[in-house]
Amino acid sequence: xxLQVLESQFWSLCLQGIALGFIYVLISLGYxxxxxxxxxxxxxxxxVFMVGTFATVVAQVGILQNETNSQSLHGFRLIYTLTFALxxxxxxxxxxxxxxxxxAYRRLRALGNNRLASLISAIAVSIVLLETIRIVTFSRPxxxxxxxxxxxxxxxxxxxxxxxxxMVIVSGVIIFVLLDRFVTKTRLGKAxxxxxxSEEISKLMGINLNRVVSLTFFIGGLTTGAAAFFYTTxxxxxxxxxxxNLGLAAFTTAVLGxxxxxxxxxxxxxxxxxxxxxxxxxxxxxxxxxTVFTVLVLVLLLKPNGIFGEAVQQTRT
Amino acid sequence: MNSKIQRSLAVVSAAALVFxxxxxxxxxxxxxxxxxxxxxxxxxxxxxLTGQDELTAAKFAxxxxxxxxxxxxxxxxIADDQGLAEVAAVVAPGIASNKKIIGLIGPAFSGATQAxxxxxxxxxxxxxxxxxxxxxxxxxxxxxxxxxxxKRVVANDxxxxxxxxxxxxxGIASPSVYLVDDKTAYGKGLADYTKPSxxxxxxxxxTDSVPENTSDYTSVVAKVKASGAxxxxxxxxxxxxxxxxxxxxxxxxxxxxxxxxxVLKATFPNNAGNTAAEGARLTAADVPFEDLATPAQMVAYxxxxxxxxxxxxxxxxxxxxxIFLTCIKQGVTTxxxxxxxxxxGSFKGIAGDTIKFDRYGDIIGGAAVGAFxxxxxxxxxxxxx
Numbered sequence: 001x002x003l004q005v006l007e008s009q010f011w012s013l014c015l016q017g018i019a020l021g022f023i024y025v026l027i028s029l030g031y032x033x034x035x036x037x038x039x040x041x042x043x044x045x046x047x048v049f050m051v052g053t054f055a056t057v058v059a060q061v062g063i064l065q066n067e068t069n070s071q072s073l074h075g076f077r078l079i080y081t082l083t084f085a086l087x088x089x090x091x092x093x094x095x096x097x098x099x100x101x102x103x104a105y106r107r108l109r110a111l112g113n114n115r116l117a118s119l120i121s122a123i124a125v126s127i128v129l130l131e132t133i134r135i136v137t138f139s140r141p142x143x144x145x146x147x148x149x150x151x152x153x154x155x156x157x158x159x160x161x162x163x164x165x166x167m168v169i170v171s172g173v174i175i176f177v178l179l180d181r182f183v184t185k186t187r188l189g190k191a192x193x194x195x196x197x198s199e200e201i202s203k204l205m206g207i208n209l210n211r212v213v214s215l216t217f218f219i220g221g222l223t224t225g226a227a228a229f230f231y232t233t234x235x236x237x238x239x240x241x242x243x244x245n246l247g248l249a250a251f252t253t254a255v256l257g258x259x260x261x262x263x264x265x266x267x268x269x270x271x272x273x274x275x276x277x278x279x280x281x282x283x284x285x286x287x288x289x290x291t292v293f294t295v296l297v298l299v300l301l302l303k304p305n306g307i308f309g310e311a312v313q314q315t316r317t
Numbered sequence: 318m319n320s321k322i323q324r325s326l327a328v329v330s331a332a333a334l335v336f337x338x339x340x341x342x343x344x345x346x347x348x349x350x351x352x353x354x355x356x357x358x359x360x361x362x363x364x365x366l367t368g369q370d371e372l373t374a375a376k377f378a379x380x381x382x383x384x385x386x387x388x389x390x391x392x393x394x395i396a397d398d399q400g401l402a403e404v405a406a407v408v409a410p411g412i413a414s415n416k417k418i419i420g421l422i423g424p425a426f427s428g429a430t431q432a433x434x435x436x437x438x439x440x441x442x443x444x445x446x447x448x449x450x451x452x453x454x455x456x457x458x459x460x461x462x463x464x465x466x467x468k469r470v471v472a473n474d475x476x477x478x479x480x481x482x483x484x485x486x487x488g489i490a491s492p493s494v495y496l497v498d499d500k501t502a503y504g505k506g507l508a509d510y511t512k513p514s515x516x517x518x519x520x521x522x523x524t525d526s527v528p529e530n531t532s533d534y535t536s537v538v539a540k541v542k543a544s545g546a547x548x549x550x551x552x553x554x555x556x557x558x559x560x561x562x563x564x565x566x567x568x569x570x571x572x573x574x575x576x577x578x579x580v581l582k583a584t585f586p587n588n589a590g591n592t593a594a595e596g597a598r599l600t601a602a603d604v605p606f607e608d609l610a611t612p613a614q615m616v617a618y619x620x621x622x623x624x625x626x627x628x629x630x631x632x633x634x635x636x637x638x639x640i641f642l643t644c645i646k647q648g649v650t651t652x653x654x655x656x657x658x659x660x661x662g663s664f665k666g667i668a669g670d671t672i673k674f675d676r677y678g679d680i681i682g683g684a685a686v687g688a689f690x691x692x693x694x695x696x697x698x699x700x701x702x
Contacts, residue, residue: 002523002540007538016535068587069694127584140363141556143588149569159571235532237560237588245530280536286500 005281011159013277019165021273022172026227027250028257028265029179030097030147030220036196036260037216043122044100046247047129048093048221052228053238054133055092057144059085073151082233088230090225097221106210134240141239144232148308168230175226176266179219183262192216196260208222219227249276252296258306267308272309343611350401351390352650353643354379355412355442357433359400366582367400368425370628371447374606375422377618378638389645394418398429402502405429409436418442420641420655422634427451428502430463437466441627442658445640446629447633448651450474450578450602451506465633468659468674470633470640470666471602474682480599480686480702482518484576485550488672492519495546497537497561499553500526507552507577515550522546529553534561538568547572554579559588565591578602581629586694599689600702606631608698609667632667640664640672 002107002206006013023223027049034042060066064081066073073081104121108114153161194202195212203209231246232238249272274290279291372395379391396412398405405424412418413436421437426431430449437444446454446469451504453459454467472480473644486492494515498508505526515519515521522544525537541549549565549572551558558580565574574594578601584592607615608629617624643665644658664672673681688702 005540005543008543013536016533016539016650020533020535069590110698139365140584141559141588143590146590162567199499231532235560236563239530239554239556241530242532276533277536277539280525280527281539283526285528285531285537293484 004304008158009281013281014274015159015161015165017274017277018270019168019273020276021270022168023227023231023234023269024250024253024272025172025266025269026223026230027246028253028269029176029262030224031254032257032259032262032265033192033216033220033256035208036262037192037213038105038109038118039260040105040118040122041207041251041259042100042217042220043119044104044126045097045220045224046095046127046243046250047126048096048100048134048243049224049231049242049246049250050133050238051096051129052089052093052225052241053138053232054142055089055225056085056229056232057142057238058072060144060147063088066147068143068145068146070145073147074149078147079155085233086226086229088129089229090222091227093110093225094157094218094221095285097217097219097224101155101214101217105213107109109213123225130240130243137240141237144236144238146236148233164234168234171226171230175223176262179223180262182219188212188215241311252292256296256299256306260309261306264308265305268306271307328454329440330604341655348393350388350650352645353392353394353415353418354396354638355415355418355421355423357396357398357405357408357412357421357429358425360395360397362399362628364426366584367448368397369631371423371425371634372629373618373622373624374447374631374634375638377621378635380621380644381614381617382639382642384684385415387646387652391642391645396423398426398433400426400429402428402432406432406436409433413437413440413442416652419650419652420444420644421598422447422637422641424449425630426503427454427506430454430467430649431461431502434461434463434467438463439625441652442466443652443659444468445659446638447471447637448602448630449576450477451502452510453506453673455600455675455679457677462677464677465660466656468640468678470636470672470680470684471498471630472686473602473679474507474510474697476683477600477602478507478512479514480688481507481550481552481575481577482511482514484600484688484702485548485573485598486515486519487598489519489548489573492548493522493546494519494548494550494621495522495541495544496524497552498524498526499557501529501553504553505524507579508550508676511552511577519548527553527557529557531557532560534564535568537561538570540562541565541570542568549574551576551580555582555585556588558593559585559590562589562597563593573598575599575642577627581689583626583628583696585693587695594691595694596599597691599691599696600686601629601689602684602686603630604632604668605698606635606667606688636664636666636672639667 030045104125105118108118191207191212253269255266255274257264280288358371360368396408398408425448427449443466450473452473452475454463496506558576562574574599581599581601649655649658666672675681686702688699689696
């Protein structure tokens with residue numbers, strides 16, 4: 001056990017944990033939105049994330065013609081490039097989400113209520129996406145150029161407020177607040193919540209169920225695409241199997257916070273990010289997963305609906 | 318789930334190995350007799366580059382041999398184990414059961430080798446690995462060793478570990494080392510043989526085991542900084558090393574980054590970004606092929622493979638292939654004959670060195686460990702570590 005690291009790195013670990021947590025939050029929104037509406041885990045979401053990381057690289061290198069080893073960008077060019085890559089990744093993942101719903105869920109949903117079949121078809125889509133990207137990229141890691149020079153705002157109590165860390169946290173908050181507002185305040189958001197509460201009554205109220213489900217997958221894809229963009233911008237690399245670990249962490253996030261619950265996913269993600277950092281630092285990285293899943297089991301034993309499952313039930317999508 | 322698919326694919330590959338050789342057997346009807354050697358390495362998957370580089374060397378050695386119009390032609394049966402033990406365990410029986418194969422070049426990775434050994438031992442197929450460095454493979458006390466069929470032409474981790482520690486701390490006043498492995502059989506094994514030398518010759522600032530395919534290394538960076546280490550030694554593979562060294566540099570670490578042969582890949586500097594990998598110190602039980610081959614050989618190699626700068630373990634694969642070919646030239650046509658030839662024979666490496674194997678399969682006197690660094694984004698050979 002290494003407690004010495006806390007003396008100089010406590011706040012640094014907190015900050016990095018929160019930044020990592022926001023990436024988890026954004027991916028977990030993809031799981032939680034779909035679960036809220038269909039009561040099904042969208043196992044393809046981790047591969048939607050993976051495709052998003054490649055979409056970011058394609059936007060930066062293929063479309064905007066930046067070299068892999070090009071110099072960092074500045075001013076308008078930087079903002080334009082990052083914004084374009086963010087929107088591109090979000091849209092690719094959003095439309096991929098719709099496609100996943102059409103292929104893996106819609107027909108099975110129309111034929112009956114066999115949840116297991118939908119689960120398996122989602123896993124099948126996940127495998128197709130994973131293997132396709134593996135074949136296309138020859139299993140090689142793809143490097144994203146360092147377009148954003150990683151300068152620092154300054155250090156406070158050992159925590160380095162680097163631009164990419166700050167960007168992830170601030171953008172994560174903005175995206176989450178926008179989504180929360182959308183779900184709670186807008187007409188379409190209310191339709192999503194209505195379907196989440198009762199499909200049958202929603203249909204009787206004139207809500208187009210298929211449209212709402214597609215919209216949910218699209219929005220889940222958008223937040224997952226945003227996570228993919230931030231992941232690629234921070235770590236500057238991706239690989240065909242990147243979705244597995246991140247997807248698992250995001251799924252854990254959703255369960256910890258209370259799956260189907262937007263605010264639960266938010267707090268769960270930050271909690272998990274910080275927990276991972278401290279477990280790795282104090283106990284050693286080899287104990288990270290053991291710690292995280294022990295905590296998950298304990299939480300579920302005490303609160304089967306997740307930490308915030310009951311308290312913020314009103315925000316269920 | 319994913320491993321199940323990989324296993325299924327491996328079954329298909331294993332079947333292809335058996336029937337593949339049958340399909341080319343009409344060649345045997347010609348006046349030349351054809352003998353088959355197998356080649357096993359990762360040809361797809363994250364570590365495919367290692368196997369693909371090694372395959373070029375095996376093909377080149379064979380092309381040189383077959384160009385002399387020998388009485389016995391030799392052909393390769395190529396098997397992809399993805400460098401994974403679970404895939405190798407399925408691929409190996411396919412090779413082992415094909416009696417036309419009298420020797421195996423490979424497997425490339427230690428875990429895959431260990432998983433393959435039961436099948437090869439059961440059928441007496443002699444093998445020479447070009448890059449499996451795990452000590453236990455030739456340790457007579459180990460529960461699963463390769464005796465009597467396993468041989469290798471690279472230095473094992475018992476030699477590479479101390480060499481890595483020595484090279485990583487070379488020229489550093491008061492070296493303080495943080496040792497990180499990737500929890501794999503290879504990474505943990507190399508770290509175990511590096512650690513005693515670090516403790517003996519430097520200060521061990523700390524250790525950590527970060528699982529393979531980890532994305533976020535910030536907590537390790539925090540620990541490295543808190544420990545005050547000025548040397549970080551990483552025992553793992555290139556894709557993760559690239560992420561780790563980048564996180565270290567972004568986190569403000571300015572000391573030495575060193576790693577073993579798992580990181581010695583041409584893609585490592587590029588994946589690590591423009592400058593993060595610059596100056597990294599790497600060791601490998603390998604010497605660059607272009608430093609040993611004649612100019613004519615290099616021209617022929619490039620013509621055959623399309624590669625101007627050979628990758629890692631090309632030299633050792635070339636040597637391993639030529640050892641088999643030497644035995645075939647001496648009239649060996651069966652597995653037992655090959656086993657006898659390898660056990661008692663004396664062979665010449667491309668460097669002019671004499672290669673003789675001890676009872677458990679290591680080269681007598683040990684193979685050299687090379688020292689490399691990254692200069693201007695390229696891997697540069699410096700000499701023996």
